[in-house]
Amino acid sequence: VTNGAIASDVWEVMSTCRAIRRFRADPVPTEILHRCLEAATWAASGGNQQPWKFVVISGPEARAAMAVGARKALESIEVVYKMTRPAADDDSPRARNNRAVYALHDQGRDVPAAVLFCVRDLPSTPELLAGGSVYPSMQNFMLAARAQGLGAVATGWQTAGEPEIRAAMGIPDEYHLMGLVIVGWPEGHFGPLRRKPIEQCTVVDHWDRPLVREG
Amino acid sequence: VTNGAIASDVWEVMSTCRAIRRFRADPVPTEILHRCLEAATWAASGGNQQPWKFVVISGPEARAAMAVGARKALESIEVVYKMTRPAADDDSPRARNNRAVYALHDQGRDVPAAVLFCVRDLPSTPELLAGGSVYPSMQNFMLAARAQGLGAVATGWQTAGEPEIRAAMGIPDEYHLMGLVIVGWPEGHFGPLRRKPIEQCTVVDHWDRPLVREG
Numbered sequence: 001v002t003n004g005a006i007a008s009d010v011w012e013v014m015s016t017c018r019a020i021r022r023f024r025a026d027p028v029p030t031e032i033l034h035r036c037l038e039a040a041t042w043a044a045s046g047g048n049q050q051p052w053k054f055v056v057i058s059g060p061e062a063r064a065a066m067a068v069g070a071r072k073a074l075e076s077i078e079v080v081y082k083m084t085r086p087a088a089d090d091d092s093p094r095a096r097n098n099r100a101v102y103a104l105h106d107q108g109r110d111v112p113a114a115v116l117f118c119v120r121d122l123p124s125t126p127e128l129l130a131g132g133s134v135y136p137s138m139q140n141f142m143l144a145a146r147a148q149g150l151g152a153v154a155t156g157w158q159t160a161g162e163p164e165i166r167a168a169m170g171i172p173d174e175y176h177l178m179g180l181v182i183v184g185w186p187e188g189h190f191g192p193l194r195r196k197p198i199e200q201c202t203v204v205d206h207w208d209r210p211l212v213r214e215g
Numbered sequence: 216v217t218n219g220a221i222a223s224d225v226w227e228v229m230s231t232c233r234a235i236r237r238f239r240a241d242p243v244p245t246e247i248l249h250r251c252l253e254a255a256t257w258a259a260s261g262g263n264q265q266p267w268k269f270v271v272i273s274g275p276e277a278r279a280a281m282a283v284g285a286r287k288a289l290e291s292i293e294v295v296y297k298m299t300r301p302a303a304d305d306d307s308p309r310a311r312n313n314r315a316v317y318a319l320h321d322q323g324r325d326v327p328a329a330v331l332f333c334v335r336d337l338p339s340t341p342e343l344l345a346g347g348s349v350y351p352s353m354q355n356f357m358l359a360a361r362a363q364g365l366g367a368v369a370t371g372w373q374t375a376g377e378p379e380i381r382a383a384m385g386i387p388d389e390y391h392l393m394g395l396v397i398v399g400w401p402e403g404h405f406g407p408l409r410r411k412p413i414e415q416c417t418v419v420d421h422w423d424r425p426l427v428r429e430g
Contacts, residue, residue, distance in 0.1 A: 009223050014257050044234055044368075055419075128342050129393065132393070144225075159341070169420065201268055202252055203384075205274045207386055
């Protein structure tokens with residue numbers, strides 16, 4: 001596995017597509033971003049209605065609104081995850097992870113590239129299921145970024161800064177703001193995924209019957 | 216592009232991963248299903264909490280509950296999409312698509328394999344965003360299925376048959392039912408995707424500025 005490099009094998013791409021929060025300053029070429037967007041459109045959606053809308057965040061007004069979301073999101077994260085800025089000499093895994101979270105949010109408006117994922121409100125779809133017609137496209141976007149050697153992370157900045165973002169980007173009320181993905185060339189490498197094995201999150205037929213793998 | 220066959224190129228997999236609703240009777244080997252589940256766990260989730268739970272639907276009680284969902288979902292679909300069973304001699308694209316929808320729902324409990332995707336309710340996550348921590352994993356599952364030559368389709372059967380499914384599978388109240396994926400060896404080939412180009416679903420900085428591609 002060649003972390004951080006271009007990859008085309010679907011298993012390698014999926015299994016090394018981890019959140020990247022530190023980016024080099026180099027810009028993301030337009031045609032590379034467009035390939036990510038095209039991959040996003042390949043996802044399925046309810047009744048193939050393709051109710052998604054993607055906002056590429058590029059200019060100063062849109063970036064300023066995004067930065068408001070970043071600042072407010074960081075305040076929430078500090079509360080929810082009881083997180084504080086790690087001491088400079090703390091090299092624990094948690095400190096390194098937290099340092100990357102602060103680095104991302106401090107960068108705010110100056111991230112290399114960003115795309116806001118929206119979805120149209122559909123009367124026949126309960127709010128809980130609205131994401132079913134946009135998060136698969138966001139995942140395709142992340143995988144296409146990884147395949148091209150880009151790092152990406154999905155944030156909640158669009159919710160933290162919703163009023164400012166709606167106003168600056170002119171987003172109509174009938175669209176929900178679902179995710180804001182930051183993308184850029186990774187500083188460092190992709191690193192390993194940390195995930196529980198399928199036995200811990202899969203049951204067969206009933207909640208009381210965890211999956212057992214032979215061999 | 217070798218539709219219907221095994222594929223490992225991520226671009227081929229993503230761009231040919233369309234909804235499959237007609238399956239051969241052959242069973243889905245356990246190890247192939249497990250690879251799909253493992254790919255599902257590679258997805259990101261908020262704070263890497265991995266709040267997903269997958270229910271493999273296999274035995275008669277679980278399948279009977281699923282079939283209730285299939286029957287009720289079909290009733291909803293007929294209303295929402297004003298769909299009726301196509302005449303036997305109607306070979307229009309719409310008739311062929313609708314015929315596949317009926318074939319899927321009529322199969323009900325006898326589909327080759329099925330997995331229910333659930334997500335734990337998290338107090339810090341609004342209901343609208345709950346899917347952000349499970350639909351990316353469902354998309355990875357679909358792509359891993361496609362890569363192995365399996366066809367799959369995400370249904371809303373879990374919502375249509377929610378009381379019966381919760382009861383039969385013992386699903387706790389703090390878990391949301393988010394999607395029910397049917398999977399099996401495709402009858403026929405994968406066929407082309409029908410999607411709008413990115414210019415029709417992407418704006419730059421503001422809703423009034425559609426993406427323009429040079430060249």
